[in-house]
Amino acid sequence: MVTKIKSGALMGIDGLSVTVEVDICRGLPGFFLVGLPNAEVRESRQRVLAALRNSGVKLPPGKITVNLAPAGVRKEGASYDLAIAMGVMAARGQSMHRHCLQSGEAPLFLGELSLFGQLQPVRGLLAMVLAAAERGDRLVIVPASQAWEAGLVPGVRVVGAKNLSDVIHWWNSGEEPVMESASEKAVRYFPNSQPTSVLGLAGQPSLLKAAVVALAGRHNVLMVGPPGTGKTRLARILGASQALLEPDEALEVTRIHSAAGILAEGCLMRRRPFRAPHHTLTKAGLIGGGTNLRPGEVTLAHRGILFLDELAEFNPSVLDVLREPLEEKKITLARGGGSCIYPADFQLVAAMNPCRCGFLGSGIKPCRCTDSERRRYLSRLSGPLLDRFDLFVQVGAWEGDFLKEGNQPVVCAPASDWRQLMTTGCWPDLQRATIHCPAMKISDKAKHHLNLIRQPLGLSLRSVHSCLRVATTMARLDRSKAVEKTHVMEALEFRMENLALETLA
Template sequence: MVAHVGTVAFIGLEARGVEVQVQLTPGVPAFVVVGLPDKAVAESRERVRGAIAALGLALPPKRITVNLSPADLPKEGSHYDLPIALALLGAMGVVDAETLARYVVIGELGLDARIAPITGVLLAALFAAEGERGLVCPAAQGAEAAWAGAIEVVAAPDLLTLLNHFKGSAVLAPPAPGEAEPPGAGPDLRQVKGQETAKRALEIAAAGGHNLLFVGPPGAGKSLMAACLPGILPELTAAEALEVSMVASVAGLLEGGRLSRTRPFRAPHHSASMAALTGGGLKVRPGEVSLAHLGVLFLDELPEFQRAVLDSLRQPLETGTVSIARANAHVTFPARVQLIAAMNPCRCGHLGDAALACARAPRCAADYQAKVSGPLLDRIDMHVEVQAVSAADLVLPPPAEGSAEVAARVAAARAAQTARYEGQAARTNAEADGAVLEAAATPDAAGRALLAQAAEAMRLSARGYVRVLRVARTIADLAGGGGVGRMHVAEALSYRRQPPRN
């Protein structure tokens, strides 16, 4: 007899079906796992043996063969413990094998038969829902699995409780979806004194989802303004929250099944490696650019990152995905992020201040800024020079307008974009391209003339030209909608990086 139990293998954000087959045959007692298992899967033999022993049962004195089908798909992780144990118990006749066929099973076993939490439960639940099957998972992650919709979720704390549930002697109650996390209280724009130009640029970036670079001396408020951005961005929609939560589930960051409607904000240190930023590792996991999907990736002290690490962001910023190629797998994660970066104008940070700048200016500024490649800077829609805050600005009372007022205007602009791009792949102006952008952002005659003249004078690349159009469309949306005019194009051009002087 061969017992069958369904489970999944995780390839990026894709859950692929795996069938656990267990056969008991006469011969020298042995316990063999085949089907391209990694070290964690191979070690499941001892965890399964210990968990079954904790139930007071002994393995039969036969040859136990566990096959993970399809055999050519690499199997990684400890979530195969529970399906292997249930398939073995089914082959032993302890549990009804036909009952197990209706479920997708995932979970790690302890030697005392407890079922420990794992990563990727939400993806497994969505996979089970597509196949109209139930899901068996750890009790600690039942609330996470319940977000998949109207499927049967069996969340058990240990193997004995699970067996009693299947026998009908102690039926487990279905878990409720986890509560949505309340929005975090970040800094308010009222804390920013002065910097009206930078705050205007931050509002435009938030309204259209544009990438933004702050360049200014230390203490000017660059990091503070970046930290204010989540407070003016609209909440995630239900579909977007599920999309973001799938990435968090694979990374093991969902606690208690609590989904968040707040957009992610990730701020990695400049010592981060390429694998940490874009994803990778021995077992491919999402990096910071994927954990910030549909949110903000803030890179402070931009030139201090390794150049190769920064250049690895060029493809994700353009396509909204990051592809990681390995010898045994090719994994793609979503990476539709809004990049906010900050940097000093030079190493000492006081370029332009005769009293504080170093003696190597302006050569030191050219060398420092050259650490960031031109192609990466070309992918940043808006470049804003932030001036030092004066003592006169610091003694002023807080601004009358804070994050709440700005957030209301941003929400109105985002609503206009949602209506404009309904049925399209784009969600915001920053994602519009091709005919969609042409139809939405073509300026009037005066605007076209100004843009053509500026493109020649500023030596705009084709990418830079498109990004100016996107920013101009967002400025028009903040102004109340309507067409893109000359004044909108002029303001958008003011945020483009000027070409270096020969």
Template sequence: MLSQLKSCGLLGVNGVIITVEIDISRGLPTYSLVGLPDIGIKESKDRVFSAIKNNGYKYPMERITINLAPADLKKEGPAFDLAIALGILNASEQLNWDHPEDYLIIGELSLSGEIRSVNGVLPMVLAAKEAGIKHILVPFDNRYEAAVVQDVDVIPLKDFNEATAFLKNELIIEPFKVDLRSILTLEKSSHAIDFSDIRGQDLAKRALEIAAAGSHNVLMSGPPGSGKTMLAKGFSSILPDLTIDEALEITKIHSISGLLKNNAIMNQRPFRSPHHTISKTSLVGGGRIPKPGEVSLAHLGVLFLDELPEFQKSALEVLRQPMEDQEVTISRVNASLTFPASFTLITSMNPCPCGYLTDPVHECLCTPQQIKNYQGKISGPLMDRLDIFIEIPSISYDELQIKPKGESSQTIKKRVDAARERQNKRYQDLDIFYNAQLTPKLLEIFCQLGAAEKNLMEKVYTKMKLSARGYHRILKLARTIADLDDADTISVTHLSEAIQYRGMTKQF
């Protein structure tokens, strides 16, 4: 007898509906699985056999053929276990239920029949909704993640017997529901440092406020212990809150990567801080079956690269394309996948190998050639893609002990939120959300300069030997400063502040 059920696989960050076709016919007992399955799916044979046998059902000792359609799409992972097991029972007439095509079945089976959680449930349920499938059977531990999708019935299951009892109408399981807004307002596990805890560094805090308001990339340079890492971690505390659509987009990426905490929706912007030994594949994504890298895991959040010159140069160079396009395309023989990568890049570095080139207290022991080689590890094209360059001086004892605390992150965040709101209104009819996304064509519309401003930029362009990209980035930065100032037009004051953040490039 033939049985057809619906399950789901993954293609990039999207779910793909997979039809699980199972045919049981007379012949020698064999188990044939086709449809480009990976090793994890092929091993489902033993998990399915034990789960069926250990839950009181008869495993058919006949010829079993299983096809995962479409057959030309590579499938991976254990998410098909439950669908295969239920399909075998259905094909062997041990289990019958009305309209099996109306169900999407997801779950890994243990040998005892326990249904274990799987990665990528959210994009799978979204794919089911788009396909018109209303009933979703998911592992109990994935219930919160699945239930954030509205207008579908999410049925959480703990074990194989519970699944069969539900399908035979012997057990009633109410669809699991969640309130998206309540999840987003849950207490957030914060790794951020409040800006009021950082003494001094007022200029750096101002620069980071501008970066947060317009999603601009930042490089901080200063001696060891000056507070670069604390400032980077504090940056997360002044970013705008997530919207529901942003939370779902981030959750999809973390779901397929198996990084969801407590199997719930992401309710805060990601902060990714990879070690400098990271490979370029781990940074931008890849692998035999491409997976998201750090740039995608930092989507709509922060990618912090501490000690920037210590990273492999090949790894840093692959950042250039996602910084411009805000996405990463990875091509393989079987498919070409695109992962989103709209992140704010925050980087830090010492000015020289010993770290004390700009420190007034400590003497620098590096030779000019060592300093040149050290700073030369960061290429000009990569530096040109950064918007803000800040020198972080060391803190004196008096500043550390006497200086009163500065503004709190919450106070700064209110100004950032107001600036972002101005940008949202300005770009509401366009496919952009903040100033860093402005294209050259849009710059002509939204960053028009008066006579005095044009005269200033002409002088600066020649004196600083700017590239066209550097010129455009100054305009974007000035537009953000004007938004923080609640100004409709860019003035000389706004341009002057934006220009000073490019001054450090002359060192490289």
């Protein structure tokens, strides 16, 4: 007898539909798995047979053939185990209880089996259930520990089971397994509190200002300064101060992290991601790919921050591939017979030392590098990459009584507006406003000034746009109705230092 069971597969960060066909016929006993399975999937044969046996199912004598369709797609992972086991059940002639099919829809089975029949979680479950819902599937059977994840998808009935026996019992009687704790089924939405503030930056006014502008407008920032001046700390503060994700964004980001297998259990991601990969990162690690088409750091940082510490230590050819996602907000990965597109809308925050020894122009210690060493160090960063930073921040030695910070923050910024912004912590709203509505009127004076200064500074068209974006954020922070000349001048200040670095290189 031949039966068909619905299941799903993960391709990168997207879910695919897979049909498991099982045929049992007379012949020499054996279990054959076809349909382009990889080694991991081929092993499911042993898992499924042991799980069925240990769940009290008597296997029929004869030849069992399992086909995973479509045959053209390479199958990987262990998400088909449950579907294969239920396919064998059905092929023995045991039909599903009518109560299982409340509205006539065939269920979708997802889950890995242990030898004892326990259901184990699978990577990328959310993507698979989302894809199933798009195709019109309304009933999914998943591991109990992942019922909450499947429950994030609207309009889908979720049955969570701890083991194969529960699923078989449900199949035969139509009775859903009882969830032990409410948390297995419920989705937890936390943390819900808005991020607080960047108060920890007392004593570094220019840094504080750059931090607020960068946060409010999600601008790309490059921080340059000697070691131990708080560049990494600032990046972490930026990461923690990002506005919360909107509900649809949260689902998108959660799906990506689920596909990468790094999702914290039991909660929808509300915080924007903060990714800080090490400088030994490879190209595939950065943009994704490899045989399994895993998402890279640029995709994992989607809607959040990608922090590259020690920027000049990264392999220049690895950094070069950042240009596409920075421009397009997505990354196209070539794979056999086509290409796939992953989202990569991230804010780039980078930090580096001014030279190899780290003390050039610091006033803390004299620089020990030779001229050629300095040039070689900076030449690791290409002009086009530097051009994509909107804000350039020189981080110096800490001034004032910084040991006190945290207790009684002293903000030395000249404009009281900044301080007000710090204490009200209203940049999440500004950030949201900037993300969703970038257009703002630019005053004639501001345009005129930019036109005047463009040529002598040698600003590219991209630099002009980036400058206008920063100026727009500053205008918003000032609650101004239009972008004024002062905003453009301030934005250019952050840019000038960038130009200085480029000429050095």
